[in-house]
Amino acid sequence: VLSLCCEACKKVIFHVPSELEAETFVGRVDLKECLQSAEFISSSDGNFKILEDGSVYTTSAVSLSAEKKTFTILLKDIQEQVEKKIHVSLVEEETKKTRHVRDTVLKRTKRRWGPIPSVMIENSLGPFPLQIQQVQSDTAQNYTIYYSASGPGIDQDPKGLFYIERETGNIFATRAVDREQYPSFQIICFATTPDGYSPEVPLVHTIRIEDDNDNAPYFTQDLFEFSVPENSKPGVIVGKVTAEDRDELYTLHTTLKYRIVSQNPPVTPAFSLHSDTGVIAVLLPQLDRELIPSYTLLIEVRDMAGQPFGLCTTGTAVIRIEDMNDNAPCFKQMQYETRVEENRVNVEILRVSVVDLDEPGSPGSRAVYEIIKGNDDRSFEITTDKNTNEGILCVVKGLDYESAKQRILVIAVNNEAPYVLAPHSQQLSQSTSSVTVHVLDVDEGPVFKPCLLRINVKECEDIGTTIGRYVAEDPETGNSEGISYRIAPGQCNWINIDEKSGEVRTVKVLDRDVGDMRRGQCNITVLAVDRNGKTGTGTIQVFIVPGNKNYPRITKTEYIMCRDRKPICLTAQDGDESPYSTPFVYRITDRSLASMWKITRHNDNSVYLSPKGDIPFGTYDIPISVIDNGGKVGENRIKVNLCDCVTPTECNGGKSRELTGGNVTLGVWAILAMILGSLLLLLILITLCGCCGSGVMHRHVTDDCANHNLIISNTEAPGEEVMDHNIIPLQNTCDQGGYGIKTGDQQTFEITKGRGHTLESVKGGGHQTLGSVKEGGGQTMMDTCRYSYSEWHNFTHPRLGEKVHLCRQDEEQKHSEDYLLSYNYEGKGSLAGSVGCCSDQHEEEALDFLDQLEPKFRTLAETCVKR
Numbered sequence: 001v002l003s004l005c006c007e008a009c010k011k012v013i014f015h016v017p018s019e020l021e022a023e024t025f026v027g028r029v030d031l032k033e034c035l036q037s038a039e040f041i042s043s044s045d046g047n048f049k050i051l052e053d054g055s056v057y058t059t060s061a062v063s064l065s066a067e068k069k070t071f072t073i074l075l076k077d078i079q080e081q082v083e084k085k086i087h088v089s090l091v092e093e094e095t096k097k098t099r100h101v102r103d104t105v106l107k108r109t110k111r112r113w114g115p116i117p118s119v120m121i122e123n124s125l126g127p128f129p130l131q132i133q134q135v136q137s138d139t140a141q142n143y144t145i146y147y148s149a150s151g152p153g154i155d156q157d158p159k160g161l162f163y164i165e166r167e168t169g170n171i172f173a174t175r176a177v178d179r180e181q182y183p184s185f186q187i188i189c190f191a192t193t194p195d196g197y198s199p200e201v202p203l204v205h206t207i208r209i210e211d212d213n214d215n216a217p218y219f220t221q222d223l224f225e226f227s228v229p230e231n232s233k234p235g236v237i238v239g240k241v242t243a244e245d246r247d248e249l250y251t252l253h254t255t256l257k258y259r260i261v262s263q264n265p266p267v268t269p270a271f272s273l274h275s276d277t278g279v280i281a282v283l284l285p286q287l288d289r290e291l292i293p294s295y296t297l298l299i300e301v302r303d304m305a306g307q308p309f310g311l312c313t314t315g316t317a318v319i320r321i322e323d324m325n326d327n328a329p330c331f332k333q334m335q336y337e338t339r340v341e342e343n344r345v346n347v348e349i350l351r352v353s354v355v356d357l358d359e360p361g362s363p364g365s366r367a368v369y370e371i372i373k374g375n376d377d378r379s380f381e382i383t384t385d386k387n388t389n390e391g392i393l394c395v396v397k398g399l400d401y402e403s404a405k406q407r408i409l410v411i412a413v414n415n416e417a418p419y420v421l422a423p424h425s426q427q428l429s430q431s432t433s434s435v436t437v438h439v440l441d442v443d444e445g446p447v448f449k450p451c452l453l454r455i456n457v458k459e460c461e462d463i464g465t466t467i468g469r470y471v472a473e474d475p476e477t478g479n480s481e482g483i484s485y486r487i488a489p490g491q492c493n494w495i496n497i498d499e500k501s502g503e504v505r506t507v508k509v510l511d512r513d514v515g516d517m518r519r520g521q522c523n524i525t526v527l528a529v530d531r532n533g534k535t536g537t538g539t540i541q542v543f544i545v546p547g548n549k550n551y552p553r554i555t556k557t558e559y560i561m562c563r564d565r566k567p568i569c570l571t572a573q574d575g576d577e578s579p580y581s582t583p584f585v586y587r588i589t590d591r592s593l594a595s596m597w598k599i600t601r602h603n604d605n606s607v608y609l610s611p612k613g614d615i616p617f618g619t620y621d622i623p624i625s626v627i628d629n630g631g632k633v634g635e636n637r638i639k640v641n642l643c644d645c646v647t648p649t650e651c652n653g654g655k656s657r658e659l660t661g662g663n664v665t666l667g668v669w670a671i672l673a674m675i676l677g678s679l680l681l682l683l684i685l686i687t688l689c690g691c692c693g694s695g696v697m698h699r700h701v702t703d704d705c706a707n708h709n710l711i712i713s714n715t716e717a718p719g720e721e722v723m724d725h726n727i728i729p730l731q732n733t734c735d736q737g738g739y740g741i742k743t744g745d746q747q748t749f750e751i752t753k754g755r756g757h758t759l760e761s762v763k764g765g766g767h768q769t770l771g772s773v774k775e776g777g778g779q780t781m782m783d784t785c786r787y788s789y790s791e792w793h794n795f796t797h798p799r800l801g802e803k804v805h806l807c808r809q810d811e812e813q814k815h816s817e818d819y820l821l822s823y824n825y826e827g828k829g830s831l832a833g834s835v836g837c838c839s840d841q842h843e844e845e846a847l848d849f850l851d852q853l854e855p856k857f858r859t860l861a862e863t864c865v866k867r
Contacts, residue, residue, distance in 0.1 A: 009034035045071035117206035129172035151187035211248035216311035257306030325364030343398035363417035373410035446472035446528040448538025459547035472528035492522035548630035550575035560648035567610035580630035
């Protein structure tokens, strides 16, 4: 609106090129000449900016589409409310133009077909139609050009807002426009010849609507509600109010300022409001809820940076003061008095009330009562009535008139919330009140002292054992005369009480493993009745204390111990509880067995049993006593089978001799071993006797034999050392006497040939000749060590005969002349023993093949045998 009333100061013309780059200096305008105190400087065309010294620059690339372009510089003095305008015209510099032929005209650089965006002021008052821009084509110099346009505001909503003159290209607005609804328009302009030819590319032209301050700011909420604790310090933030403006952002039209218009109640301002942010803070140092519970603020928001000509709106903010416990409760009365009968329980005797200025129902006003004096025995209790905030005093334990005829209590009161000291105030002391309770005398029944009696009884007590005494007294007389006792029915049936004396006795043998005694305790209610029939009750708690009723027993009593004599672990168990169970003490009660076996401690309930020395194998029945911690002795007999075995499973099936009390009984295996040993000894004696008897018939053989070879008996000189690999040395594998035929000083060997290809020695005290063998005279004896050399037999049986057969022939199948070689007698017997150990048993008596020996072997046999 102000722009319509402002005065045009002057007009300025700048001559510029047709094409201007961004940030190009256009010229300088003398602003002081037009308005001395200009606070606001703006351009109607966004493509240009004006500095404070009047310099005009382009903000973007500008192309002058017409011969002249205009825009307006707006100057405002906000304080004086004065506006001035400077009209600026840009005229294209004249340059020398070169004419071209018609066909090259279309290639000229376009200058007027791309004008800068147009600007139209929002809510303009006209007159309408209002020209806002002109578009022209340079081809109009050669053609007849018709102009047209389409787009929003022309043939699209809002239709009819703009139009373009067909012949001139002038763009007009037909009515005012609301920028908040349509901030800008983009229309497409066309240039055509009458015959429909388009020498120009369609032009997109922007029409920007310049904002007018036509919208007042508004608050985002109808009512702002905040709260702040009372006694808050100045500067504490309470809340923030916010407002918005629909006008163009980042302009004076949307620069908002806040202020407090009024405060209700109209007292000293308690809050401050930040003009730019809308933040409300505490201003008054003393906010007292008890004086003013809430404040209502009327707040104004104004645009144009809060200037008086700006548009404004008001809103409301309600600030509630939160209660703090800054007021201590106080009793309405400082003294109270009441009465109650003795022995009354759970009865209300008095109500007390307090005054608290804090908010009702809040933690700062709800009262909490306590008895701070006179209630050492906890006979009284005080609680709070949630509805009335009163204190209810009750008796929870019966009072005794004879003990105290009156009681004086001191009651104090506090709040649920901790007390907060208000600023500039003094600390208050806690409010208290005294209560005098008068106890009224009542005729009452006997009273047990104590009311609960605990009795501990050991297990296995005899029937009728007195375990305690429980008596009551008459409160009036202080003695127990005329009072009888009985146990209420339906309780423990293993305890009774004497009707006159009050002695408590057992009715059954107490055993924690039987019936209801397993629980280990029983609560008994005892009734005491005086002469007037008044009854008093008391309680006896009977606890059955575990006793030493079980003997310790060794869990396993039979064991097998092998030759490694690994110690046996003995473990005992006792059904009693501590201190009548572990640790156990183990002892061997038999003296003779105690000298053979020993016990070594393992832990509290286990020991190791092991023999002391090399005791005989057999079964031992060892008596062992186990003593528990209570001195109770349990006798046990442990059976240990000391067996000649590697694993215990070897002795599970057989029976062994049993050794008890130091006596040893031989087992089956020992007896069998003795029998076999006797038979073996008898066989050896028979064999020796047979060998000695046959020595009469034969010659003696020398003790020393040629080692590994055969020696000719009539050779006296040392023989040659034979290195032939066909001669097989014999190792001494059986050193139990001579294994050949002993005749004189040399040993004679008999070599036989058969299908088995074996060599067998003739054994005995003398020797057997070929003749005796042929005639069957003399029985050959089997070498006793033959069966011990089966491996030697298996090796030599197939090889030795083959060697002998091959060695007796040369390459021409002739008999070898040097098969038998002479060796010197070396003075000791052969370590190899008899070759006869390698023969098969079944060939001993099949000697007929000796008659068919080859000449070489016959000569060998005759040479070796001394007649």
